[in-house]
Amino acid sequence: MLSIIAFIIIATIVALLITQKVHPVIALTIVPVAGALIAGFGFEEISDFFSEGIASVLPVVIMFIFAILFFGIMQDSGMFNPLIHNMVKISRGNVILVAMVTVIIGGLAHLDGAGASTFLITIPALLPLYRKLNMSPYLLVLLIGLSASIINMVPWAGPLGRTAAVLGVDAAELWPPLIPLQIISIILLIGFAAFLGWMEKKRIEKEGLLINTDNAGMFESNINTGSESEGKNLERPKLLWFNLLLVLIVIISLVTNILPAGLIFMIALCIGMLVNYPDAEVQKDRLASHAPNALMMGSIILAAGTFLGIMDNSGMLESLAEDMVSVLPAFIVPYLHYVVGAFGVPLDMVLNTDAYYFALLPIVEGIVSPLGVESVEIAYSLLIGNIIGTFVSPFSPALWLAVGLAGIEMGRYIKYAFFWIWGFSLVILLVGFLLGLY
Structure with missing residues (x-):
């Protein structure tokens, strides 16, 4: 009976999340509470379940709130703008080099872990360049999406935070083993971008659209971080090096685990606010801007x-896992996390991020961990297999923003990008295996 109720709860939540009939908060709260009541648990027991569940995710919540606020302030200060401007200039209109530089720009812009701001910064900056070179805007969104997906393994981004919440650990503890994978992945992606850029150049040549790129000045690009007047008022170019140093100290502190991640971001936010925006009213306005x-x-x-x-x-989760083990072919069960990880990108097309991490991951972990596989290894395999597909899923609001900014069609983009992204995710999954993550 517990297994049946657990299955109904998870299926209902997944269906609600996929169809977006209600907000995730409603689905993740009402459905399990109703299921627990149907299963015969009393209010006192449910209260205990709630308290234990909230206690397990509270550090993650604190980190998320203050990390988003901190990087929002860094974004307001214009910290990333000169870096992106210089990268655009370096490319000098060479199609292959532009594709490679796009990857670096996408990674830098996504250091805040927010997909929407990444696309808002990069696409308006690079789209004029792509148009001048007759490069496909679909390639632009593909490369930025892949780069952002790799950087999305940082602890203040959504996937690792959700994984940490499921495992009941600090997201900052899960990140250090992923850093070598991120570095290798970015290097591989730059090489992949060079290949795609070479293909794009051949297409442009075939269509007779290749242009003279001798005049590098024609490729200047404007960075938009909001309304023009507001952006200029908030930018602090004289504090660029201070802000870069502050971000570097934050990252080092997270890696060394010198303090809890939430406290690190709280302190960094306060320092960043005091230095960049000493006026109390401006501080209030900046917090209000990023608070939602x-x-x-x-x-x-x-x-x-x-x-x-x-x-x-x-x-309920344990009961469901035990019953699923009894019906799965025995030879698959020990490798279930590999199988699910390998199909992480296709699953992103039918499950949104919340459904994948909050519904699927606990089931796989419950099935495989009793066989001696560490929970963190299971989580890594599912995370790495899925995260590369973050920005090809129609369930990603940030991708819809990217599609709109680039002036392209979602259906055509998925057709253009899906197999490239899935193939790249399998390569990264293999790299993670060779690094001993699982």
């Missing part, structure tokens, strides 16, 4: 804590 994104993610993680607390502490 921070609170949105925080509320989803807290709701996920409710879901996980009920499913785990009630025994």
